[in-house]
Amino acid sequence: MSSTDAEGYIAQEPDYLGAGHTVRSWLLTTDHKRIGILYLVTLLFFFLIGGAAATFIRLELATPPGDLVTADTYNRLFTLHGVIMVWFFLVPAVPSTLGNFLLPLAIGARDMAFPKLNLLSWYINLVGGLLALAALLLGGVDTGWTFYTPYSSLYSNSYVTLAALGVFIAGFSTIATGLNFIVTVHTQRCEGLTWMRLPLFVWALYATSMVIVLATPALAVALAMVVMERVFALGLFDPAQGGDPILFQHIFWFYSHPAVYIMILPGFGVVTEVLTCFSRRKVFGYEAMVFAILGIALFGFFVWGHHMFVSGQSAYASLIFSLLSFLIAIPSAIKVFNWSATLYGGHITFEASMLYALGFIGLFTLGGLTGLFLASVPIDVHMHDTYFVTAHFHYIMVGGMVSAFFAGLHFWWPKITGRMYSELWARLAALLMFLGFNFTFFPQFILGYMGMPRRYHSYPDEFEMWNVLSSAGAVILAVAYLMPFVYLGLSVYRGRRAGDNPWQARGLEWQTASPPPRENFGPLPVVTREPYDYHRSDEEPSAREGDLDFPNRSDTETR
Amino acid sequence: MPEALHEPFHDIGKQRSAEEAGIWIFLASEVIFFGGLFLGYAVYRLRLPEGYGAAMAETNLTLGIVNTALLLASSATMAFTVWVGREGLQRATVTGLIATLALGTAFLAVKGVEYYEDIRHHLIPGHPDFPVDVPGAEMFFSFYWAMTGLHGLHMAIGLGIIAWTVHAVRSDRIAWRETAHLHVVGLYWNLVDVVWIFLFPLLYLVGR
Numbered sequence: 001m002s003s004t005d006a007e008g009y010i011a012q013e014p015d016y017l018g019a020g021h022t023v024r025s026w027l028l029t030t031d032h033k034r035i036g037i038l039y040l041v042t043l044l045f046f047f048l049i050g051g052a053a054a055t056f057i058r059l060e061l062a063t064p065p066g067d068l069v070t071a072d073t074y075n076r077l078f079t080l081h082g083v084i085m086v087w088f089f090l091v092p093a094v095p096s097t098l099g100n101f102l103l104p105l106a107i108g109a110r111d112m113a114f115p116k117l118n119l120l121s122w123y124i125n126l127v128g129g130l131l132a133l134a135a136l137l138l139g140g141v142d143t144g145w146t147f148y149t150p151y152s153s154l155y156s157n158s159y160v161t162l163a164a165l166g167v168f169i170a171g172f173s174t175i176a177t178g179l180n181f182i183v184t185v186h187t188q189r190c191e192g193l194t195w196m197r198l199p200l201f202v203w204a205l206y207a208t209s210m211v212i213v214l215a216t217p218a219l220a221v222a223l224a225m226v227v228m229e230r231v232f233a234l235g236l237f238d239p240a241q242g243g244d245p246i247l248f249q250h251i252f253w254f255y256s257h258p259a260v261y262i263m264i265l266p267g268f269g270v271v272t273e274v275l276t277c278f279s280r281r282k283v284f285g286y287e288a289m290v291f292a293i294l295g296i297a298l299f300g301f302f303v304w305g306h307h308m309f310v311s312g313q314s315a316y317a318s319l320i321f322s323l324l325s326f327l328i329a330i331p332s333a334i335k336v337f338n339w340s341a342t343l344y345g346g347h348i349t350f351e352a353s354m355l356y357a358l359g360f361i362g363l364f365t366l367g368g369l370t371g372l373f374l375a376s377v378p379i380d381v382h383m384h385d386t387y388f389v390t391a392h393f394h395y396i397m398v399g400g401m402v403s404a405f406f407a408g409l410h411f412w413w414p415k416i417t418g419r420m421y422s423e424l425w426a427r428l429a430a431l432l433m434f435l436g437f438n439f440t441f442f443p444q445f446i447l448g449y450m451g452m453p454r455r456y457h458s459y460p461d462e463f464e465m466w467n468v469l470s471s472a473g474a475v476i477l478a479v480a481y482l483m484p485f486v487y488l489g490l491s492v493y494r495g496r497r498a499g500d501n502p503w504q505a506r507g508l509e510w511q512t513a514s515p516p517p518r519e520n521f522g523p524l525p526v527v528t529r530e531p532y533d534y535h536r537s538d539e540e541p542s543a544r545e546g547d548l549d550f551p552n553r554s555d556t557e558t559r
Numbered sequence: 560m561p562e563a564l565h566e567p568f569h570d571i572g573k574q575r576s577a578e579e580a581g582i583w584i585f586l587a588s589e590v591i592f593f594g595g596l597f598l599g600y601a602v603y604r605l606r607l608p609e610g611y612g613a614a615m616a617e618t619n620l621t622l623g624i625v626n627t628a629l630l631l632a633s634s635a636t637m638a639f640t641v642w643v644g645r646e647g648l649q650r651a652t653v654t655g656l657i658a659t660l661a662l663g664t665a666f667l668a669v670k671g672v673e674y675y676e677d678i679r680h681h682l683i684p685g686h687p688d689f690p691v692d693v694p695g696a697e698m699f700f701s702f703y704w705a706m707t708g709l710h711g712l713h714m715a716i717g718l719g720i721i722a723w724t725v726h727a728v729r730s731d732r733i734a735w736r737e738t739a740h741l742h743v744v745g746l747y748w749n750l751v752d753v754v755w756i757f758l759f760p761l762l763y764l765v766g767r
Contacts, residue, residue, distance in 0.1 A: 030566075110567040113577045179584045187577045188567060217588045221595030225705065234701040235684050236599060241697045242607050251595045 015418065015515040030115035031518060036101030037416075038122050043097060044485075046088035046129060053081035055478065058440075062471040066458035074457035075142035076158065082145025084136075087167050088129050090397055091259060094266035095212075096125070096177055098408045099205045101416060103181060105509035105516060106202050108190025108525045113183040121176035128170030135162035144455065146256070147222075149237040149248040153229040161230050164223040171216045174262075178212030181205050190508070192527035196290070199507055199531050200283065203290050204269025207297040211258045211265070215301070219255035222248055246311050253304035261300040263397060264364075265293060267404030268335055271357045274411050275339055277505040278354035279346025280534045280541040285338045292331035292338075299328040309380045318377050325375035332368055336361060347543040351503070352426030356407035359434040360400055367395025370445065385455075388448025391441045399437050406433070406484065413488060414502045418515040419495030425487040432480035439473025504544050506533055563734035571737055578739035579746075586750050589713075593754055596709070600702045600761060603695065610695020612766045617682055617691060618703065622673045623763040626666050627755065633662035634752040637745045644741035649728065652741070656725045659748065663718045670711055703762055710758060713751045720744055 016033045019025070026034060056077050060068040069077065100118065104111055112118045135141055141163045143152040152160050185198070185206050198206075225236045226248070235241030237248050276283050283289060305313060305321030339361055348354070370392040374380050383389060410430075414420055443466040452463050459467065501510040512521050535541040568574035604611050640655030681688040684697040684704075691697075724744055727733045735741055 104567075113567070114581060115566060117581075175585070175588050179581055179588075182584055183577050183580050186580060187573055213584055213588045214591055217592035218595055221592050224709070225595070225599070228705050228708075232704065233685050234705055235697055236701050236705065241684060241701065242603060242610065242695045243698060243701075244602070244606075247599055247602055251598065 014518070015513060016518050017418075017515050019518045028119075030111070030119050032104050032112045032115065032118055033101050033416075033516065033520075035118050035122055036097050036099075039092060039096040039100060039125070042122075042126060042129065043089055043093060046084050047481075049133075050081050050084035050089055051478065051481065053077050053084070055474070057081060058471040058474040060457050061459070061467045064459050064461050064464050064467075069457065071457050072142060073140075075144075075455070076136075076140030078455060079141045079144050080136050083132060083141065083163060083167065085397075086145055086259070086263075087170050088125075088132065090263045090401055091174055092125065092177070093263070093401065093405045094270060094408060095174075095181070095205060095208055095262075096121075098270065098405075098412060099181065099266060100177070102412060102509055103184060103202065103205055104188065105415075105512065105520055106199050106507055107185065107188055107193055108508045108521065108527065109184065109188035110520050110524070111188075112180050113187050114180050117176050118180055121173045121180070124176065125170055125173035128166045128168070128173060130166075131169060132163050132166030135159035135166060138162070146252060147226060147248075148252075149226060149229075149245040150239065153226050153237050153245075153248075161227050164227050168220050168223045168227075171220045174212050175216050178209035178216075181209040182213070190524045190527060193508075196287070197527055197529075197531055199269075200272040200286070200289050200293070201266075201269035201507075203293050204265045204267075204272075207293045208262055208265045211262050211297050211300060215255045215258035215262070217255075218251055219259070222251040222255065225251075246308070246313070249308055249311055250304070253307045254301070257304040257307065258297075258300045260393075260396065261296055263401050264404075265296065267360065267364075267401045268293065270404045270408035270411070271339065271360050272342075273505070273507065274353050274357040274407050275342055276532045276534060277411070277503050278351055278357075279343050279348045280544060281342050281346035282530075282532045282534060282537065282541075283338065284341035284344075285334075286531070288334055289338055292334040295331040296328060299324065299331070303328055303375075306375050306380070309377050310384045322375055322377050326372065329368065329372055329375075336365055336368075346541050349544070350427070351410075352421075352423060352430050353407045353410035355427055355430035356403050356410060356433070359430065359437075360403040360407060363395050363399030363403060363434075363437065367392055367400055370395065383448060385453055386448035387444040387452050387454055390454050391444035391448060394441045394444070399441065403433065403437075406430070409484070409488075411503070412509070413491070414498030415509060415514045415516070417492050417495070418498050418513075419491045420498050420502065421491035421495055422487045425483060429480050429483040429487070432476060432483070436473050436476030436478075436480050440470050440477050441473070443467070443469040443473070506531070561732060561734050563737035575737075575739045575742075578743055582739075582743040582746050586746060589750055593706075593709070596702065596706050597757070597761075600706070603698050603702070607695025607698060608766070610691075610693040610697075611699045613691045613693040614696035614699035614703075615763070615765075615767050617680065617700075618763050619673050619676060620763050620767070622669055622676075623759055626669050626673075627759045629662050629666045629669065630752050630755050633659045633666070634749055636662060637748045641741050641745040644728075644735060647736045652735070653725060653729050656721055656728065660718060660721050660725065663714055663721070663748075667711060667714060667718070670707065706758055706762065710751065710754055713754070717744075717748050717751050721748070 016031055019031070026038065029035065056069065057074070060066065060074060066074070100112075138159050140158055141156070141160055142158045143156050143160055147160065147164060152164075185202060189198070228234045229236050229238065235243050237243045237245045239245065272283055272289065303321055303325045305317055306325045309318050309322075370388070374383060374389060374392060410421070410426055447463055447466045447470075450463065452459055498514050500512065500514055503510075508525050508527070509516075511525055564571055564574060568577070636655050636658040640652055640659060643651040643655060677683075681690060682700050683689065684701045689697060721744060724735075724740070728735050733740055
């Protein structure tokens with residue numbers, strides 16, 4: 001237990017980073033903060049691999065003929081890109097890194113409810129990732145990230161079994177994390193932190209965890225059935241034995257549509273924290289935000305059929321799935337409106353994380369609205385499997401989720417490392433990312449509308465201009481993604497001391513040292529006020545005190 | 560004696576309820592996992608009722624009944640174990656666990672005999688000598704193998720955990736009196752049992 005000085009600050013004791021320097025102290029740690037860092041390292045590794053595959057894809061598509069790679073290699077490239085990015089980057093991105101690091105801090109707890117399970121989940125994730133990686137090194141998988149039957153079960157000669165097992169195993173890792181989050185939020189909240197005082201980041205992680213626990217096993221069983229069909233020749237989806245390949249799609253999307261919300265809900269939470277802090281405002285409509293999060297998590301389970309409008313499912317099913325897909329836009333829109341209303345009248349400053357968060361709102365809105373186009377049956381019949389779909393989900397996943405991930409990483413970086421990064425470079429990277437992203441993916445809406453199908457390595461000449469634009473944008477995007485590696489990396493060695501609360505934010509995680517001590521807090525905090533109390537409800541918001549870059553107390557401390 | 564209370568808890572009651580909540584959440588995910596198989600079974604049964612009926616006549620009802628009895632008995636011994644465990648009776652707890660272990664192992668042994676018989680009768684989907692020539696019969700057996708196989712795997716994992724628990728309780732390696740360990744193992748074992756209670760009629764009885 002930590003001792004505290006006269007002002008209630010934690011006395012000089014090693015922070016979580018200084019609690020041990022051996023490899024063993026990291027690999028056997030049960031500290032949620034260190035596990036978050038472990039996840040961050042593996043995640044960035046997979047992000048780079050997935051990004052490298054995307055680079056080859058855009059390089060191939062820069063010219064109309066298939067001149068860089070063969071059609072078969074191209075299939076393996078986009079499958080690799082999809083599998084790695086979805087399951088080994090996007091799904092665990094925010095929950096396993098920022099969530100792991102911050103959830104106990106944000107609820108005033110000393111650790112997760114099950115610290116050992118938390119560490120185990122990282123190892124399971126690693127095993128799953130290595131299996132998937134092995135499948136890739138041995139020659140790759142050519143089914144697309146969706147593993148659609150009967151292709152994946154009967155015809156593909158690639159390493160489907162190995163990759164599917166990798167994803168299957170990684171699923172247990174996310175289930176373990178989700179389970180841990182739910183129990184932690186239920187049992188570890190500090191005194192006075194009632195459910196309606198939880199930061200929306202915590203609510204978002206809680207809802208995400210619910211979806212993880214109830215959706216991921218559907219993916220597991222779908223993949224298990226494919227593996228059994230491949231290995232034991234059971235005809236579960238084999239038409240020759242009376243099987244129906246479409247059944248796989250139903251089970252797969254019963255997971256994979258909620259998985260979209262697994263990926264995006266934590267981003268909602270991150271963005272709320274950042275927006276309120278840099279506009280010095282209470283969040284507008286806290287209760288509505290909570291119910292919107294829970295509503296999205298619930299409704300997300302009932303829209304999977306909108307991926308299957310052209311699969312031959314009944315027209316009635318399609319119409320109902322279409323209607324439900326429109327309905328889920330309501331809570332999503334509530335969130336966007338409330339974020340806008342939060343900004344209204346606030347003292348807005350444009351720190352890097354704020355730029356990422358604002359970018360998130362714009363890109364998510366565009367991705368969401370084009371999702372409504374696709375939720376409409378006649379338009380989807382026209383657009384299905386075109387680049388319009390590719391652009392739509394990249395606006396949500398990359399424009400939305402990756403922006404939110406970077407917003408959170410920049411927002412909490414001073415808390416995680418205790419150091420400030422170069423604000424100038426960070427702002428530049430944020431702007432470049434927004435620019436490069438639109439440059440890359442907006443042309444794909446037009447390509448899709450013109451009728452260019454996804455998953456082909458060559459295309460007719462009339463699509464060339466838009467593809468060249470998209471590939472050029474990808475270069476900018478790649479630079480914008482690599483920049484943070486440099487300035488964040490440098491900040492660890494050269495950055496100014498951040499102080500406990502450089503942004504003057506109100507969350508509990510800012511009421512302890514940066515980086516936090518092993519036990520997170522001295523005496524556990526007691527909450528007496530609403531979240532986001534940047535100003536009293538009867539008062540106008542006020543600007544941050546002092547020089548905006550003014551470091552506080554810990555700056556003078558010697559660690 | 561091992562410490563019952565683990566970080567970050569300060570109250571054993573709260574820790575117990577957290578452990579119990581954890582296993583319930585895990586069981587919810589297990590239900591969804593098996594749900595995918597039940598869904599597939601139901602869809603194809605609706606489409607191919609004759610094939611299912613004809614194929615089901617080939618399953619070994621006697622061994623199915625024996626196994627159901629064995630597994631129900633093991634659930635009872637497991638419930639007994641949790642109950643005496645809460646009272647802190649070490650010898651009774653170990654006895655209950657060993658009885659569960661024996662009954663569960665017997666189930667798997669009977670299942671092994673049954674599998675052997677099935678293979679001898681070529682009840683393998685896609686086998687050239689598959690005995691039932693009705694569309695859907697092979698699909699029934701695809702699900703028979705997939706469902707009993709995955710159920711058997713869950714049983715094997717459960718037996719492993721129970722075997723370790725016997726050792727841990729006997730040597731007091733874990734604080735089994737205070738923590739929810741036995742309760743958690745018991746709930747997992749009961750879920751495996753409940754899955755079988757659905758599998759037995761679906762694979763041996765309904766429409767025979």
